[in-house]
Amino acid sequence: xxxxxxxxxxxxxxxxxxxxxxxxxxCSTLDLIRRDPNRYQVVALSANSNxxxxxRQAIEHHAELAVLADPSGYQDLKAALSGTNIExxxxxxxxxxxxxxxxxxxxxxxxxxxxxxxTLRAAEHGNCLALANKECLVAAGEVFMxxxxxxxxxxxxxxxxxxxAFQAIDTSxxxxxxxxxxxxxGGPFRTWTSEQMAIATPEDALKHxxxxxxxxxxxxxxTLMNKGLELIEAYxxxxxxxxxxxxxxxxxxxxxxxxxxxxxxxxxxxxSPDMRTPIAYSLAWPERMWAPTERLDLTKIGSLNFESPDxxxxxxxxxxxxxxxxxxxxxxxxxxxxxxxxxxxxxxKIGLPSxxxxxxxxxxxxxxxxxxxxKALDDVFALDEMGRRLARSLLLEMD
Numbered sequence: 001x002x003x004x005x006x007x008x009x010x011x012x013x014x015x016x017x018x019x020x021x022x023x024x025x026x027c028s029t030l031d032l033i034r035r036d037p038n039r040y041q042v043v044a045l046s047a048n049s050n051x052x053x054x055x056r057q058a059i060e061h062h063a064e065l066a067v068l069a070d071p072s073g074y075q076d077l078k079a080a081l082s083g084t085n086i087e088x089x090x091x092x093x094x095x096x097x098x099x100x101x102x103x104x105x106x107x108x109x110x111x112x113x114x115x116x117x118x119t120l121r122a123a124e125h126g127n128c129l130a131l132a133n134k135e136c137l138v139a140a141g142e143v144f145m146x147x148x149x150x151x152x153x154x155x156x157x158x159x160x161x162x163x164x165a166f167q168a169i170d171t172s173x174x175x176x177x178x179x180x181x182x183x184x185x186g187g188p189f190r191t192w193t194s195e196q197m198a199i200a201t202p203e204d205a206l207k208h209x210x211x212x213x214x215x216x217x218x219x220x221x222x223t224l225m226n227k228g229l230e231l232i233e234a235y236x237x238x239x240x241x242x243x244x245x246x247x248x249x250x251x252x253x254x255x256x257x258x259x260x261x262x263x264x265x266x267x268x269x270x271x272s273p274d275m276r277t278p279i280a281y282s283l284a285w286p287e288r289m290w291a292p293t294e295r296l297d298l299t300k301i302g303s304l305n306f307e308s309p310d311x312x313x314x315x316x317x318x319x320x321x322x323x324x325x326x327x328x329x330x331x332x333x334x335x336x337x338x339x340x341x342x343x344x345x346x347x348x349k350i351g352l353p354s355x356x357x358x359x360x361x362x363x364x365x366x367x368x369x370x371x372x373x374x375k376a377l378d379d380v381f382a383l384d385e386m387g388r389r390l391a392r393s394l395l396l397e398m399d
Contacts, residue, residue: 013041015102016283019095019118020109021045022053024214025132025158028276029107030057032283032291037061044098046110046118049073055080065089067098069114096121105283107158108133111214112339113384116140120377126151130282132158138229139332140380141236142373155237156282161230162237163278164257164269174239179260182230183250184309185210185273187222189352190251194313200352202345210253210273219342220316223355224309228320232331235324242325247317249307254296272296316356323363329371329383330363336387337362344395354398362391 020026033040042061047054049070058066065087074090081088099121105128108119115133136144148155157163161182188207189197205222220226231245253273260266271277272294280291311318323330341358344350374380
């Protein structure tokens with residue numbers, strides 16, 4: 001857990017790097033930067049394999065360095081940047097070197113376990129780190145937070161719910177927090193019966209009612225696994241115990257988090273469902289910046305609805321809570337197994353309910369083999385691989 005300080009006003013231009021620049025969060029970050037380019041100096045941009053978009057971004061934002069994680073695209077990237085002063089690089093070592101370049105603020109938006117090492121390296125430089133990678137906390141919570149605290153890094157959560165909590169928490173009275181409640185839209189299947197969900201297709205699951213996200217994240221939202229993973233993140237981000245974390249379904253996605261205090265006060269953060277709001281908050285912190293997001297008109301919205309999650313139709317939420325409470329490395333196994341299960345659903349190998357079933361069976365199998373809380377990053381990768389291995393094996397039995 002980190003304490004929020006009140007640093008001096010940040011002077012422009014602010015040196016920034018964006019890891020995962022071509023993804024949804026990365027593109028939204030650069031959209032904000034292009035609206036006030038004199039305020040920022042782009043140091044490094046990274047992508048997995050999309051050299052064309054990365055090159056365009058690097059040229060537009062006058063980046064010092066553009067890096068591809070996939071080394072096979074190096075020549076294409078180099079050719080696309082020919083005639084500029086932008087350095088091109090590729091491969092895992094080049095990515096780690098890019099992270100080490102001096103920057104005041106880094107957006108960590110490389111999705112999946114591929115983002116663990118570079119994000120941890122960024123944390124070791126003790127600057128502002130905007131975190132959009134779930135795996136750092138879900139799979140490597142204590143390992144990652146130890147580094148954050150050791151190097152004095154200011155961690156700025158980018159998920160809308162965690163950003164909302166960050167804004168609503170008064171750290172001077174953190175011991176007075178009774179509960180943090182994250183909101184969930186309920187996804188596309190909020191009103192579907194179990195029978196309807198059993199025959200849901202990937203196309204059905206990808207029709208999110210309020211948010212525009214990547215495929216894997218959208219499926220996680222459909223099963224409510226995404227909200228379970230966010231509970232695990234909140235446990236590491238904020239000064240609370242698992243029994244002080246809760247989830248409420250809120251279809252409008254206007255209220256993003258509620259923080260309840262011992263005097264009965266509840267502080268909530270509200271905004272339109274647009275990721276540029278939490279990104280802008282982290283990008284300008286400790287100040288505020290203008291963002292091109294839709295302004296709330298509560299008189300037009302009329303009413304805000306809330307309901308309890310249905311753990312029978314959405315068991316993934318309960319699975320994540322149980323893994324968090326076990327405190328033995330189960331969250332790492334759960335995360336790896338979920339990635340295998342989601343991809344199997346997208347590939348039409350299993351139905352929607354089988355995602356949670358496969359994850360549950362995997363965590364049980366891992367517990368029988370014996371798991372323990374990871375103490376170092378290599379332990380995290382070992383547990384993650386165990387989860388994936390067991391999930392693949394169990395998947396074959398489902399076929």
